[in-house]
Each structure stands twice: as structure tokens, then as C-alpha cells.
Amino acid sequence: MIEIKSAETQTELQGILDLQWENHLHTVTESEKNEQGFVTVRHNMDQLQLMNSIAPHIIAKDGEKVVGYILAMTKASKDLVPILIPMFAQFDQLYYQGKRVSDFEYLVIGQICVGKSHRGQGLFDRMYAAYREAFSETYSFAITEIAKSNTRSLSAHRRVGFEVIHEFKDDLFDWAIVAWDWT
Template sequence: MSLKLKVATLENVAEVLTLHYKYQVDSISEQDKQDGFITTAFTESHLTRLIEDENGLFIAIKNDKIVAYAMSASWQFWCQWPMFQYMVDNLDDSTLNQNRLTIDNSYQYGPVCVDKSVRGQGVFEEIFNFSLQNMAKRYPFMVTFINKINTRSYQAHTRKVQLNVINEFSFNNNQYFKLACNTH
């Protein structure tokens, strides 16, 4: 499989949004939901800011088509959504290898999305690691969360890329795992 990884540009926004809405919880088909889903809704404006201000949208391209993306950005970017503000307010409720996590030494990774046409082919691991390598230049720690009912995402992040569960929390009547890793 010939997979190209790159940092997204504004020319990629429309295609990323098409992939995103295919797997976003508000628009995903019921049959696809069991294989994982994305909770946060994004607009063209959000992705434009993610690219221009954060350089934090990473894409995988196969046969000239975007088949996966991973988002990563500062906590300041993510705080426009209540869920992420809650995470910032509670960053200090856990540590990673006895390191205190702060808005300055960590960033929020995710969501990540892999089209079902390429699942099981290593694309998830490649886009995850590409994102991590790019963000390691700015932050020593990565933090994310996974809805407890999203078992496919949990298995991928704890088995394929070995994130550590550092806490659990509730938000908006949902239960989540908080995960983290060193970026180096």
C-alpha cells in the first residue's frame, strides 16, 4: 500500500470534512457506529484555524484520496468546546509517570479518523505516529479522551499505540477514559 502522510493545507479542508462527517456521531450510519465514531462536530472555520494557527491537522492519502486524519492542537485552541474546557480545568487530576500535566507541557490529540476501506492495514498507527512526531517538537506530553462506549477506539489506542489510561471522568452524561503518553 502506498500511503502518503502530510500536514494538511487549506486545500484539504473540504475533503477532510467529507471524511469527518461520514464518521461523526450526528451523521454516521448506525451500522458504522459500532466500529467507532467521532463526537465533536467541526466546520470549515474550525479546520482553517486548526491548520493556520496550530499546524495541527495531519492526513493520510492513498490513491490521491484522504483516507485518514488526526487532529492535534494546543488546549487554547480546543477550549472553544465545553468538553475541552472541562479537560483543561481538570488537567491536574492525574499525572503521567509522575509528571504533572499542564496547558503548557501537553496538547490534546484527536479526533482521529480512518476510513473503513483501509482499516486493519496499519493506517491508524501511521497517522497517529506522524501526528505525535510533529507535535513532539512543541510538547513533551499528549493527552486525549475516549468515550467508554467507543470500544474500537479504546482498543486501538491502548493496544496498537500503547496510550496509558491516566484517569476516568464523566461529562454531559457520558463516561470517558483520559489517556496520555510521552511524545518522545
């Protein structure tokens, strides 16, 4: 039985880091990237702990092993991961539902990942349901950016209710910024 819960312990945070490395774009093969997706950012323990103290990450556990996670980031955690600071700056320049994103209390999907051995079992949707339940009363919506070449991730996010609100290109990828209205 897979348990969906908030991350609470150092061991659980280490499980996130382990799963993150297993699925990082520099770790997976080209065919895995194309077929299964990938994560682009690596965090360290200090960053994960600080982020988790502001808004807890949601994890999926099979016994004691972390087999999936969704990282939670807020405006208060935007400076904790330097590579993501430009993402927050861009969000704050965008409009959503007729207002600047910065005018809302929003939650950033810092990253989502389901372990290779547990894909296709509905964990993505179950973790997002728990995420929404945990945060929808405090935050108006969730927002993130996804590499457009990560078609599996884009498709899965659309399936649970995210919509593309902006697209841009940087030195690495073409990106889609997606938002999920919880109201």
C-alpha cells in the same frame, strides 16, 4: 499508495470535514458504532483552519481523497471549539507523571478517524507515527479523551502506546482520558 502528511490546503481540510461527518456518532448506525467506532465532535472550516495554523493536522491521502486524519490541538487552540473547553479544563486538573498536566507542554489529539474503506491497512499506526515525529520535540506527550463505549478506538490507542490516566462520566458517555508519553 497512501501518503501521510500535514494538512495544507482548504481542499484537504474539507476532506477532513467530509470524513468526520461520515463517521459521526449521529451518522453511523448502532452496529457501526459498536464494531467500527465513531467520532463525537463536528468542527467547522474556520475552527479547522485556525487549529491547523497553530499545529498542523496529520492526514492520510489516497490520491486526492483524504482517507484519515488526526486533529492537533494545543493550549493556544483550546478556546476555538467551545464544546471542548471543559475537556481542557479537566486535563489541567489532572496529574500525569507526578505533575499537573498544565505544567507540561502537551498536545491534544483533537480527533482521529480512518475512513471505512481504508480500515485495517495500518493507517491508524502510520498517522500516529507521523504525528509523533512532527510533534514529540515540542510537546512532552499527547492526551485525549475517548468514549469508553468506543472500544475499537480505546483498543487502538492502547496498542500504539496510550495509557488510561483518568476516567469520568458526563451526560453522554463514560470517558477515558488517555495519554501517550513520547519520551
